[in-house]
Amino acid sequence: MASTPKVADIGTDYGQRYGFHDPEEYFMRTPKGLSHEVVEAISRLKKEPEWMREFRHKALDIFLAKPMPTWGDTQMLSEIDFDDITYYVRATEKQETSWEDVPENVKRTFDRLGIPEAERKFLAGVSAQYESEVVYHSVKEELTKQGVIFLDMDSGLREHEELVRKHFATVIPIADNKFAALNSAVWSGGSFIYVPKNTEVAIPLQAYFRINAERMGQFERTLIIADEGAKVHYIEGCTAPVYSTNSLHSAVVELIAMKGARIRYTTIQNWSNNIYNLVTKRAVAWEDAVVEWVDGNLGSKLTMKYPAVILKGERAHGEVLSIAFAGPGQHQDAGAKMTHLAPNTTSKITSKSISKGTGRATYRGLVKVRKGASGCKTSVQCDALLIGEAARTDTYPTMEIAEDQVRVEHEARVSKLGDEQLFYLRSRGLKDDQARLMIVNGFIEPFVKELPMEYAVELNRLIELEMEGSVG
Amino acid sequence: MSDSSQPVFSCKDVHVWIADKEVVKGVDLEISAGEIHAIMGPNGSGKSTLANALMGHPAYTLEGTVKLAGEDVTSLSPDEKARKGMFLAFQYPVAVPGVTVASFLRAAVSAVRGTETPVREFRKELLSRMEDLAMDPAFAGRYLNDGFSGGEKKRLEILQLLMLKPRFALLDETDSGLDIDALKVVAEGINAAASQDVGMVLVTHYQRLLNYVRPHVVHVFMDGRIVRTGGPELALELEERGYDWLEPAAAGGV
Numbered sequence: 083m084a085s086t087p088k089v090a091d092i093g094t095d096y097g098q099r100y101g102f103h104d105p106e107e108y109f110m111r112t113p114k115g116l117s118h119e120v121v122e123a124i125s126r127l128k129k130e131p132e133w134m135r136e137f138r139h140k141a142l143d144i145f146l147a148k149p150m151p152t153w154g155d156t157q158m159l160s161e162i163d164f165d166d167i168t169y170y171v172r173a174t175e176k177q178e179t180s181w182e183d184v185p186e187n188v189k190r191t192f193d194r195l196g197i198p199e200a201e202r203k204f205l206a207g208v209s210a211q212y213e214s215e216v217v218y219h220s221v222k223e224e225l226t227k228q229g230v231i232f233l234d235m236d237s238g239l240r241e242h243e244e245l246v247r248k249h250f251a252t253v254i255p256i257a258d259n260k261f262a263a264l265n266s267a268v269w270s271g272g273s274f275i276y277v278p279k280n281t282e283v284a285i286p287l288q289a290y291f292r293i294n295a296e297r298m299g300q301f302e303r304t305l306i307i308a309d310e311g312a313k314v315h316y317i318e319g320c321t322a323p324v325y326s327t328n329s330l331h332s333a334v335v336e337l338i339a340m341k342g343a344r345i346r347y348t349t350i351q352n353w354s355n356n357i358y359n360l361v362t363k364r365a366v367a368w369e370d371a372v373v374e375w376v377d378g379n380l381g382s383k384l385t386m387k388y389p390a391v392i393l394k395g396e397r398a399h400g401e402v403l404s405i406a407f408a409g410p411g412q413h414q415d416a417g418a419k420m421t422h423l424a425p426n427t428t429s430k431i432t433s434k435s436i437s438k439g440t441g442r443a444t445y446r447g448l449v450k451v452r453k454g455a456s457g458c459k460t461s462v463q464c465d466a467l468l469i470g471e472a473a474r475t476d477t478y479p480t481m482e483i484a485e486d487q488v489r490v491e492h493e494a495r496v497s498k499l500g501d502e503q504l505f506y507l508r509s510r511g512l513k514d515d516q517a518r519l520m521i522v523n524g525f526i527e528p529f530v531k532e533l534p535m536e537y538a539v540e541l542n543r544l545i546e547l548e549m550e551g552s553v554g
Numbered sequence: 555m556s557d558s559s560q561p562v563f564s565c566k567d568v569h570v571w572i573a574d575k576e577v578v579k580g581v582d583l584e585i586s587a588g589e590i591h592a593i594m595g596p597n598g599s600g601k602s603t604l605a606n607a608l609m610g611h612p613a614y615t616l617e618g619t620v621k622l623a624g625e626d627v628t629s630l631s632p633d634e635k636a637r638k639g640m641f642l643a644f645q646y647p648v649a650v651p652g653v654t655v656a657s658f659l660r661a662a663v664s665a666v667r668g669t670e671t672p673v674r675e676f677r678k679e680l681l682s683r684m685e686d687l688a689m690d691p692a693f694a695g696r697y698l699n700d701g702f703s704g705g706e707k708k709r710l711e712i713l714q715l716l717m718l719k720p721r722f723a724l725l726d727e728t729d730s731g732l733d734i735d736a737l738k739v740v741a742e743g744i745n746a747a748a749s750q751d752v753g754m755v756l757v758t759h760y761q762r763l764l765n766y767v768r769p770h771v772v773h774v775f776m777d778g779r780i781v782r783t784g785g786p787e788l789a790l791e792l793e794e795r796g797y798d799w800l801e802p803a804a805a806g807g808v
Contacts, residue, residue: 501612506648509609510658510714511636511665520661524652524697 100195101324101354104187106295108213112170114297118142121267124170128236128270131243141256141266148260151386154446155413158384162358167299167330169268171213177234184210184218192218195321197290200536207232209289211302214270225283230314231276232287235303238274245276249307253336253364253392261360265301265334272302272333277312277343286315286348286534291331293322293357299330306336308343308371317537320351321381328383330358337365339373341395346374350537352544353381355412361387369395369424376532377404379414380544388446390419393427393458400429405529407548408441408473417446417478422488426457433464434526437473438548445477449490456487464494467525469518519549560624562587562753563640563722568618570600570607570778577603579778581618585722585753590744592756592764592789595775596797601757602645604775605726609642610635623721637666639721643711643728645757649699655710656680656694659717666718683716686746687739704731712743715752722753729756729763741766761793774800 110127112120121142125135150159178184181198192198192210201208207221209232216234225232231242239246256266273289293300308314322329331353339345345365353359359382365373375389391400406414420429435443445464466475477494499521507517522545523530530538563585570578577600585591595601607614610632620628622638630638650658659680664670671679681691687709699707708728715723728740744767748754756763764772764786772788773780774797781800782788 502648503650505606505609505611505632506644507650507658507662508632509636509642509644510662510718511633512661513633513665514631516661516665517633520653520658521650524650527652527697 100321100352102194103294103296103323103325104191107187108171108173108295109175110170110172111168111295114168115165116142116145116167116169116268120169124268124270127170127172130239133247134239137251137256138267138269141263142268144257145260145263145267148257148263150260154386154415154444155384158358158413162328162330166297168295168297169299169301170270171295171298172215173212173294174215174217177216177237178218179220181218188212188217191292191294192290195290195292200288203536205288206283206285207287209234209273209287211271211289211291211300213293213295213298214300216271221287228281228283229278230281230283231274233274235272235274235305236270238305242274242276245307246274246305249305249336249338251336253338253366254334254362259362261332262334262362265303265332265362268299269301269303269334271300272304272335273306273316274304275306275314275316277308277314279309280311281309282313283315286317288317288319291318291320293329293331295329296325297327297329299332302333304333304335305338306345306347307338308340308345310340311342312340313344315346315348317348317350317534319349320353322354322357324354325356328356328358331361331382332358333361333363335361335363337373339365339367339371339398341369342371343368344372346376347389348376348378348533348537350378350533350541351380351382353385355381355383355409357382359385359387361385363387364390364392364419365400366392366394367398367400370397371395372399372401374401374403375418376529377402377416378529378541379404379406379416380548382412382414384413384415386415388417388419388448390421391429392421392423393429394423396424396426398424398427400427401431403432403529403532404434405526406433406435406443407545408435408437408443409548410439410441413442413444415444415446417444417448419448420450420460422449422451422455422458422460425455427455428459430460431462432528433462434467434529435465435475436467436469436522436525437475438469440472440474442474442476444475445479445494447478448480448482450482451485451488453484455485458485458487459489461491462493465525466494466496467499467522468496469499469522515549519546522549561585561621562623563755564621565608566619568604568608568616568620570603570617571615572603572613577778578607581780583755583773585755587721587751587753588748589771590748590754590756590767590769591771591773592758592769593773593775593780594758594761594789594792597759599776600778601775602726605642605724605755605757608724609640633665636718636720637668639666641715641718641720641723643708643715643723643725645727645730647699647702647707647711649697649702651697651700653698654695655698658698659714662714663717666720680717683713686716687713687743689713705733705736708732708740709736712740715747716743719750720752723747724755724757726757727759729758729760737763738766761789764789776800
């Protein structure tokens with residue numbers, strides 16, 4: 083197995099700020115490795131309905147039968163040892179709704195990450211997942227009164243079984259890909275959100291995902307349904323400790339935007355450098371609906387993630403705005419998928435990547451327009467910024483257009499953080515590192531300005547950390 | 555301020571190489587506070603290379619001595635030179651997308667002055683300088699040189715000159731690509747800087763800027779050297795007769 087990059091490679095104080103870990107004193111964990119027994123144990127522990135139990139077992143069979151992807155970073159993928167991973171880890175006995183009741187060590191973790199503070203300041207609801215289970219959950223009362231459901235996925239299944247059963251795995255079927263099948267077999271936690279007709283959730287809901295244990299797999303499952311005319315903004319953040327061994331994060335996120343609904347899904351993930359982040363995210367947008375994925379990828383060893391929107395209703399609009407920062411030893415293989423099934427649907431993909439040192443960023447995108455989906459418009463813009471001679475970027479944009487009446491724009495640009503830009507800024511008195519940071523922050527500005535202010539500040543700070551020591 | 559008997563800028567026996575090619579072949583200059591020198595010469599004579607190398611462009615190797623207000627700054631980095639009061643207005647200002655003119659200028663002003671200027675004070679100063687240059691206030695919110703017209707870029711260079719208040723400024727072809735109105739505005743900026751004791755070198759190919767800015771000294775630059783130095787009348791003579799009469803051997807070079 084290849085050696086794993088150490089914390090020093092990814093940023094300066096990741097180890098100190100996020101890379102700490104608590105002792106692994108857990109309420110329950112399954113034995114290492116994946117089997118029908120493990121799946122059975124998870125389902126039993128959760129006291130799930132029969133259909134979900136069967137769903138999990140079927141998913142495991144599909145996972146085992148499916149080969150590993152033959153595209154993407156096959157080298158890094160081949161290094162995943164599925165037998166050396168713990169698939170379910172439960173730290174606490176039950177979920178709490180008050181920070182006071184969360185066990186001390188877990189609470190300390192989230193305190194250090196600033197979650198309770200964020201909740202007080204600017205969030206409508208918070209969900210905090212530690213390993214496999216959500217340990218803290220709270221929603222503002224107004225939302226509950228409006229009929230908004232914001233629960234962890236397990237509670238969602240218990241309390242709203244019919245609604246979950248109707249929509250679960252309808253956007254991302256079990257057999258969609260090997261990692262979606264894996265998630266379907268061992269999923270735990272994640273969020274379940276339902277926003278009733280014509281209801282607007284004015285301030286964001288947030289979920290925070292934390293992996294603490296070593297060689298652990300986190301498989302949250304999120305389902306968001308925005309009913310007709312509803313509007314919601316959901317934000318997720320992720321971190322993990324720094325270990326010399328690898329952990330796996332493989333989520334499935336399904337969004338359903340009914341007629342005229344609007345969903346924005348914002349991710350700021352900042353995994354440590356030992357996480358395989360293999361996530362399937364997809365949305366369905368019905369008539370006049372708008373779905374936006376705002377996706378920020380920092381950290382991880384390998385990320386493979388291509389948020390998708392299936393534009394099923396007329397005039398639906400899908401958007402992906404993403405940035406990826408690939409530091410030394412990291413590979414960000416990210417992109418987007420847009421499928422135009424209905425006429426007059428529109429989509430926009432803006433992908434920005436930064437590769438530094440031996441970091442590697444790949445844009446992989448697919449835009450499909452079905453025959454008969456006339457009047458569609460799509461635009462794809464990929465910008466890559468390279469810092470240093472060894473940095474690498476690749477672009478794989480695929481277009482499958484079966485209709486003549488469409489407007490397609492595509493633009494790809496690779497730039498180097500170059501001598502001319504640096505010289506210009508330095509001739510105005512800015513020091514080398516200050517000038518570099520300014521160029522990088524400018525590069526990601528179109529992304530940052532879409533974030534709520536608090537996240538924008540945090541992201542700029544994270545980029546600053548990533549950029550430190552990049553001189554020379 | 556520095557000793558007034560001291561020139562604000564001087565360089566002695568400056569040679570510049572691009573890779574192993576010698577482009578500037580021994581230049582001496584001496585500029586006093588508030589003095590304007592014009593360096594005129596045909597395309598390809600090496601005058602832009604001289605300006606960039608003096609500022610410390612990393613692609614060029616410079617030999618000789620460069621002094622700012624008597625202090626040897628030859629081996630300093632571009633940002634160190636800027637903080638000591640040197641400025642270069644670029645012939646081709648570089649775009650930095652995503653960084654607004656205002657935030658860039660605030661960072662630059664803070665770096666050069668060595669203290670943070672409070673936001674309100676800074677804005678006031680910026681808007682007032684922009685008004686002097688007939689610039690729309692919305693300009694401050696645009697991304698640095700990103701999608702700017704040639705004229706807008708050059709105005710922004712002059713805006714920076716006025717905001718950063720250097721002791722000495724090199725202006726590299728600041729007059730090129732300007733219509734007559736923009737040229738007048740740029741000239742006003744240069745005259746304003748000179749009246750505040752900034753010493754300046756205008757590197758130019760044409761005489762037309764000199765209709766609005768009266769240089770104290772004109773140098774003719776050919777094939778990497780200053781081949782003649784005179785008063786403003788020399789610029790007019792060049793306008794009439796071109797460069798060929800000066801040094802026929804050098805005119806075809808580089």
